[in-house]
């Protein structure tokens with residue numbers, strides 16, 4: 148285990164003005180995204196779409212890393228250049244999703260536990276060979292009637308820590324992702340409490356399992372009211388709740404917090420990250436690791452038609468640039484209109 152290399156990679160992923168593109172949708176998730184624009188999901192359409200993203204000129208100014216899926220890390224451009232090499236040549240670090248999904252947690256209706264530890268050491272060694280410098284494991288915590296239970300939070304925290312230590316053994320930076328879902332009518336206060344309790348359990352487990360925090364990144368939800376909560380919140384309130392919650396539980400040794408978008412619109416995700424960074428300096432970098440919030444406008448512009456590839460790349464560059472500005476707290480709504488097709 149090379150501690151310097153782990154810390155350097157983690158720092159590079161949260162370098163000034165840059166953040167992560169999550170393009171690691173599983174085959175079933177990307178099918179849902181393609182269904183929404185009436186595009187058939189085949190190995191070739193998935194490849195063509197990812198090629199469009201990864202070859203966008205200038206995106207590397209704002210994108211430090213891209214999370215890939217098992218199929219994607221093995222794919223290449225139409226002219227045969229492997230995707231990990233395309234990214235690495237642009238100074239973007241390739242990453243890999245290594246969990247095998249959130250499954251029903253036996254004995255606990257409505258709750259999930261993430262699987263994928265079996266054989267992980269061997270898979271990590273292969274991904275390292277394929278060029279991965281970092282990895283992702285997503286745990287899912289649901290807020291509802293009498294849930295989450297402590298048992299569910301602890302089982303997920305334990306798995307995240309086992310995953311993180313195996314990654315570090317392979318010199319791969321683990322992104323630790325405990326996502327408290329936005330689904331439900333809970334208040335922002337409930338989201339704060341559940342997020343804090345989850346993060347406490349996660350950092351306890353990481354400490355127990357001797358994970359080197361300087362060589363990790365945290366990928367959490369923002370602290371928000373549930374999607375169906377009658378009282379919604381503005382960007383400032385969300386920024387203050389999120390940072391307030393994290394200051395109590397996330398150790399300063401963690402170099403960066405890279406938010407997921409989790410169902411927020413592209414504009415909301417940018418505006419809220421911007422509001423946090425506009426508040427000042429924190430012990431960790433506050434950045435993004437967005438899937439939907441970076442890709443929704445790209446899918447909309449592309450719609451499966453090669454003739455739209457240039458417009459789709461413009462949309463990706465624009466969205467990346469706006470999130471890059473949010474890293475400095477200098478984004479404004481007026482910048483949304485600056486995209487000229």
Ligand code: 13P
Pocket residue numbers: 169285324407408409410436437438439440
């Ligand atoms: P979203 O930003 O769409 O939530 O995706 C991020 C991610 O990687 C979820 O695991």
